[in-house]
Amino acid sequence: MYPRVILKETLYKKSQQKRRTSPCNYKERIFMLNTQDLTYFEHRPRKRPTQKGCIELSHIKCVEIVRSDAPIPCDYKYPFQIAHDSYYLYVFAPDNDCRLKWVRALKEATQCNNLFMKYHPNFWGEGKWRCCHQTDKLATGCSEYYPNGAKPLPPTPDPKCRFLDLEERIVVALRNFHPEEDTDLPLHKDEEYVVVDSSEPNWWTVRDKNGNVGSVPCIYVAEKISNDIEKFEWYNKDMTRTEAEELLMRENKDGGFMVRDSRHAGVYTVSIFTRASCIYRSDGEKYPLVKHYQIKETEGENIKYYLAEKYVFSSIPELIRYHQHNSAGLITRLRHCVSRNVQNSSRIKELSSEKWEIHPDELILSEELGSGQFGLVWKGYWHEQQVAVKTVREGFMSEEEFKEEAHIMMKLSHTKLVQLYGVVTQRSPMYLVFEFMENGCLTDFLRDKKGCLSQEVLQGMCLDVSEGMAYLESSNFIHRDLAARNCLVSNDHVVKISDFGMTRFVLDDQYTSSYGTKFPVRWSSPEVIRFGKYSSKSDVWSFGVFMWEVYSEGRVPYDNRSNSEVVEALNAKLRLLLRPRLCPQSVYDLMQWSWKEKPEDRPSFALLLHKLACLHQDP
Structure with missing residues (x-):
């Protein structure tokens, strides 16, 4: 008696043997599930399909949806996994309904098997499980497996490694x-x-x-932030306009700001100090300016607040938080909280109470590695683990900016991003504690290894960074300072993106810098140079320059031109015309695609990742 066919459909599968996850490892296959086995075939036009694999149902130990934040380089974006014998088969469906249909059918067909008690909810890749970071592919799973799909809502937390929010x-x-x-x-x-x-x-x-x-x-x-503003350091109750100007001038920090009461009851004003836009004295000398913006309210029952009409918020604290990240119509973004009641040397209470806080006594600094954007970078040890410690110079970076960078890094988790382990806020200077990358800065590494790196290694470096940037793009983050100097190299030559000090989280994929903001000209797109407008497509431009750096083995872009000459060349639509000696024409074509004049004509990082991955498989 022939086995009864349960399901038959075209899906994608990922190669189980390839070390790198790339689009070329994803194959379109015709899957057929019957009462005895799961078989998949290669479709051949005008020919009989060729069987490429067969799994007996009795050997299947787990069937479950894969949950992952990693970019999926094939056309079908809904993965599920089939664990059988000592292997994992990853299958990709075109939509969630299709995926659920296959998972339910396979679970029903295998419910009497000797099944896993626990499974891995994320992918295996880069030599470890993305969910629990175990390096043994056959390691026991980290999540309970429910073969009948009856997973409770919500999942019961493990008291050893998880916690429930005690306060609502x-x-x-x-x-x-x-x-x-x-x-x-x-x-x-x-x-x-x-x-x-x-x-x-x-x-x-x-x-x-x-x-x-x-x-x-x-x-x-x-x-959600309540509208009770009295608890915030930036609020100065009963402060006059003159007193605000005197205090902001005395602090003398560009972007220094406060919120104070206006002359009209129930109305508030944001006062901002800036050196970027100055007025002139009678003797011709210029001095800084304090600008005052009244916080306005919308009409109607559901009152909202705004400084610039385009950017409206449910509460004043939300408004302030947004403008701390984006100038958005103001003379500058709100950089430094200034208050007559609180000195700028106070610690960040929000961070010190979290699990990210590291006690200073747990850290041992061993040697200085160099100087970073905000201060010195040290090699150190934390619980006998090598770490990199970034210090923050006194007075160079406000607590708000420190908090901003730390929270950005905490939000991000990807194998091609340098991982933040924690922060130290209980002492001065403050520390950011990162994973240690043995080979240091990519620019220095390329120059030190000049003539010793193959095309395949260089292409792998570009692929690593494109994976990290595709993740940032999918998470609506823009980097704003992507360059080889801001990437680090591990002991096994994996390249990871670092230095998120300029990153901004933007929901509309665009960040307009404040007037006078400095930016790296040689890596900047025309719209950044002319208008200060950042987006994921300006990051794509920078990535094109990054690829040129990699294949030039650390050479400075436009090294025979000054910054002003670079600006003139870009305005004349000139590009980095010299193709690096080690760069294949196919990769140089991707660079030129990244340097299209109009942002909308440039590729996305997801598409660049796809193209680079295919080139890496078939150079």
Whole structure:
């Protein structure tokens, strides 16, 4: 008797043997599930399909959806996994309904097997599990496996490694989210949710207004801030305009700001100090300026607040937080909180209470590695683990900026981004503690190894950074300072993106810098140079220059021109015309694509990743 066919459909599968995950490892196959086995075939036009693999159903130990924040380089974006014998088969469906249909059918067909008790919810790649970082591919899973799909909502936290939020925290959805599996909860932009569990690094459990509970990506929500402004350091009650100007002038920090009471009851003013836009004295000398912006309210029942009409917020603290990241119509962004009641040397309470805080006594600094954007960088040890420690110069960076960079790094987790382990705020100077990259700065590494690196290694470096940038792009982050000097190299030549001091989280994929902001001209796109407008497409331009650096083995872009000459050349639509000796024409074509005049004509990082990965497989 022939086995009965249950499902038959065209899906994608990933090669189980390739070390690198690339689009060329993803193959379109015809999958057929019957009552005895799962078989997949290669489609051949006008020929009989060729069988490429067969898995007996009795050998299957786990079938489950794969949850991952990694970019998926093939056309089908909904992965599920089939664990059998000592192998993992990753299959990709065109949509979530199709994926659920296959997972349910396979679970039903294998429910009587000797199944896993635990499984790995994320991919195996780069020599480790992305979910639990175990380096043994056959290691026991890290999440409970429910073969009948009856996973509880929400999942019960493990008291050893997870925690429940004891105080009710309210978050607001930054954008819509459509569930990808049964345990997810839909998000609706601007609606409020209660956090049930925030211990997972990427997915939080929340409850909506109707009592429904489920998982959501944590980068899609933000803490709701009440409109009680008296508890914030930037609020100066009963301060006059003259007193505000005197205090801001005395602090003498560009972007210094405060919020104070206006002359009209219930109205508030933001006062900002700037050296970027000056006025002139009678003797011709110029001196800094303090600008005053009244916080305005919208009409109607649902009152909102704004400084610039285009940027409206539900509360004054949310308004201030946004303008701390984006000038958006102001003379400069709000950089340094100034108050007559609080000195700038106070510690960051928000960070010191979190699990990211590292006690100073746990760190041992061994040797100085160099000087970074904000201060010295040291090699050190934390619990006998090698780490890199970035110090923050006194007076160079405000606590708000330190907090901003730390929170950005905490939000991001990817194998091609330098990982932040924690912060030290209980002493001066403050520290950021990162994973240690043995071979240091990519620029120095390229110059030291000049003539010793193959085309394949150089192409792999570009592929590494494109993976990291594709992740940033998919998370709505822009880097703004992508260059070889801001990438680090591990002991096994893996390149990771570092230095997120200029990164901005933007929901509309565009950040307009304040007037006079400095930027790296040789890596900057025309729209950044002319208008100070940053986006993921300006990062793509910088990535093109980065690739040129890599294949030039650390050479400075436009090294025979001054900065002003570079600007003139770009305005004349000239580019880096000299193709590096080691650079294949196919890669140089990608560079030129990245340097298109109009941002919309440039590729996305997801597309660049796809192209580079295919070139890496077939140079």
